[in-house]
Amino acid sequence: MTGSRAKPDLKIPVEDRLFSLVLALLATETGLLKAEILSTVRGYAERYEKHGTNANLERQFERDKDEIRELGIPLETVESPDRPGDNQALRYRIPKGQYDLPDEVRFTPDELALLALAGEVWRGASLSEDSRRALTKIRGLGIEPREPVIGYAPRLRVRDAAFEPLRVALDRRQQVRFQYLKPGELAPRRRRVEPYAVVLHEGRWHLHGLDVDAEGLRTFLLSRIVGQVEISSQTFDAAPEGIQDRILAELDELRLSNAADLAVTAGSDAEVRLGKRAVRGDEDAGVIRLHFTDVAAFADELAAFGPEVRVLAPESLRTAVRDRLRIVAEAHAAAESEEIR
Amino acid sequence: MTPRRQALRAPDKLVFLLSLVPYLIEQQVIGVDEAAAHFGVPEEQIREAVRLIAMSGLPGDTGTYQSNDLFDIDWDAFEDGDEIVIVHHVAIDEAPRLAAREAAALIAGLQYLAALPENADSTALASLMEKLRAGASATPSGLAIAEPAADASLTSIRAAITGGRQLEFDYLNALGEGGRRRADPLRILSQDADWYLQAFCHTRDDVRNFRVDRMSALVVTDEPVADHTGLEVPETLFQGSSSDLDVVVDVAAEALPLLADYLADSSTAQIGDRLRVTLRLAHVHGLKRLVAGLPGLVTVVAPAEARTAVADWASAGLRGYEETSVPEG
CATH class of the missing domain: 1.10.10 (Arc Repressor Mutant, subunit A)
Structure with a gap:
């Protein structure tokens, strides 16, 4: 085996170049200069021109660095102590201690089976790519999983277009801008937000973060974001740790503070399905009590049950459900009534 | 699979x-x-x-x-x-750390699974999540999921699946018809907060998806399940068939993803500020619930019976409020 296997006229595949780059940067303690990388590492060296500007190759290297960092590989830049600020004197390396999965992170066969099932949850969503990569890395540990968990096919869909850009911004700690339609307002308003957490509560995705213009923490519903989410280049410091759990706790508190009394038709879908979530029920009277977080969201859900459920209290929910049913009834009224209007 | x-x-x-x-x-x-x-x-x-x-x-x-x-x-x-x-070998001998977003994706997936009754004891899940955090090269991003605990009857269903026993339960279908069913459980499917049992239904002599929250009086019998190797089991929850109902609707663009499971094809036409698409549903009873749950976002265009069914459903609901309404000021 000698270097002669890598024939210069051969087109080196991208993964080959990336793999060679990672190996080279892991093996160096002091770091490699960009010129050293481009002139020696496989995938670059074949195209390196000794007296040229190598501008294309430099751009290629910049993109490769970003790709590698996206995978969680700690590619570092070290400034030269003698020549601070000089880009040509920058050195690149991957410290092995920060690259290796720590020794204490080992999984049992049962845990491995559970992790595989957790990855299944994201089938078809953008998160499945991240789950898959994580599972590949974990398989590198060589632990044989227990038989896969059979009998389950869990799936969580992500249907808000705002989700993916927000997740990217969350990860990179970048400010976002979007138009937001607050309930009760007629027109959307532009918001600038430092995203701290994206949480799913009661089937709805929420964004929590700092509203830069209002100078305060706010929680937004992803479903009320109108149009595109723009990611700005402006970054911010790390969000307070565990903030996502605090927000979930707050939303739960909100849910418990709201209670609705509903009359449900005996033997109906509403009785069976809503009844299972009831915190209190009087079967003879056909009245159940449920907690809810958001009037608008709960009213949408109740409207779907049509005549099977009637809201007794609170009044705000009563009105909201009645208005929704009216909208649907009017939108589907016979053609002649449309002409009358 | x-x-x-x-x-x-x-x-x-x-x-x-x-x-x-x-x-x-x-x-x-x-x-x-x-x-x-x-x-x-x-x-x-x-x-x-x-x-x-x-x-x-x-x-x-x-x-x-x-x-x-x-x-x-x-x-x-x-x-x-x-x-x-x-x-x-050179340079590497250990598995790489997880990216923050990779760890976050698995942690959130585990949080979703926490809704399962068998994960009700959360200490095992918590320690697993802690390992994922420790194995990430940066603090996993603030993604979190809270799902209400899934129906407790899943425990019995799971036991029936692993033990290969038939199930018996009362089931209320989307048409509002109730009845006792006997079925061989195949697997549990979920979609967001909704849980389904995919089973070979002896009563219907075919594979059916049952909503777990529409099942009641569930019994795990002593009868073993039949051998279903070679049985065609649908991968997805919603299957179109030729007997289904095609319905043309106008939908607000932002609500289109909510109908993704029901789209008959990928064609859309711009009609004013709405998109015109065709949905495929098993019957009009599912349609009226779907449309009434998306008020102002979806309007049925054709066929006329489907339009009428939705109008009747909403009007019937509305009457419940008129009969008992307090005079408005």
Whole structure:
């Protein structure tokens, strides 16, 4: 085996170049200069021109660095102590201690089976790519999983277009801008937000973060974001740790503070399905009590049950459900009534 | 169930190479078939990766990739015995850390599974999530999921699946018809907060998806389930069939993703500020619930019976409020 296997006229595949780059940067303690990388590492060296500007190759290297960092590989830049600020004197390396999965992170066969099932949850969503990569890395540990968990096919869909850009911004700690339609307002308003957490509560995705213009923490519903989410280049410091759990706790508190009394038709879908979530029920009277977080969201859900459920209290929910049913009834009224209007 | 194989992108291939190397080092001698099974990939993907690894390494002091700076394998064992033996390795010997977003995706997936009754004791899940955090190269991003605990009857259903026992339960279908069913449970499917049992229904003599929250008086019987090997089990929850109802609707663009499961085809037409699409549903009873739950976002255009069914459903609901309404000021 000698270097002669890598024939210069051969087109080196991208993964080959990336793999060679990672190996080279892991093996160096002091770091490699960009010129050293481009002139020696496989995938670059074949195209390196000794007296040229190598501008294309430099751009290629910049993109490769970003790709590698996206995978969680700690590619570092070290400034030269003698020549601070000089880009040509920058050195690149991957410290092995920060690259290796720590020794204490080992999984049992049962845990491995559970992790595989957790990855299944994201089938078809953008998160499945991240789950898959994580599972590949974990398989590198060589632990044989227990038989896969059979009998389950869990799936969580992500249907808000705002989700993916927000997740990217969350990860990179970048400010976002979007138009937001607050309930009760007629027109959307532009918001600038430092995203701290994206949480799913009661089937709805929420964004929590700092509203830069209002100078305060706010929680937004992803479903009320109108149009595109723009990611700005402006970054911010790390969000307070565990903030996502605090927000979930707050939303739960909100849910418990709201209670609705509903009359449900005996033997109906509403009785069976809503009844299972009831915190209190009087079967003879056909009245159940449920907690809810958001009037608008709960009213949408109740409207779907049509005549099977009637809201007794609170009044705000009563009105909201009645208005929704009216909208649907009017939108589907016979053609002649449309002409009358 | 074989998952659909997608073409891997270069970053995925890199992750695979970086994970395969420490695995091969640790195994010392391993068959291509075993390695493929371990990573859940085709054998040819393993062979390709091994060939690439075997000619990779470090540029070295001279920048010429001398043999001492390269990985090496036992080529005879590889080419004649389809076995992999790494005889020399450089630079890496451990699995790489997880990216923050990779850890976050698995942690959120585990939080979703916390809704299952068998995960009600959350300490095992919590310690697993802690390991994922410790294995990430940066603090996992603030993604979190709280799902209400799934129906407790899942415990019995699970027991019936693992024990191979028939189930008996009362079921209220979407048409509002109730009845006692006997079924061989196949698997539990979920979609967001909704849980379904996929089962071979003896009453209907076919595979059916039952909403778990519409099941009651559930009993795990002593009767063993029949042998269903070779039975065609649908991968998805909603299956179109020729007997289904095609309905033309106008939908607000932002609400289109909410109808994704019901779209008959991918064609859309712009009608004013709405999109006109065709939905495929089993019957009008499902449609009226779907449309009434998306007030102001979806309007049925045709057929007329479907339009009428939705109008009747909403009007009937509305009457409930008029009869008992307090005079408005």
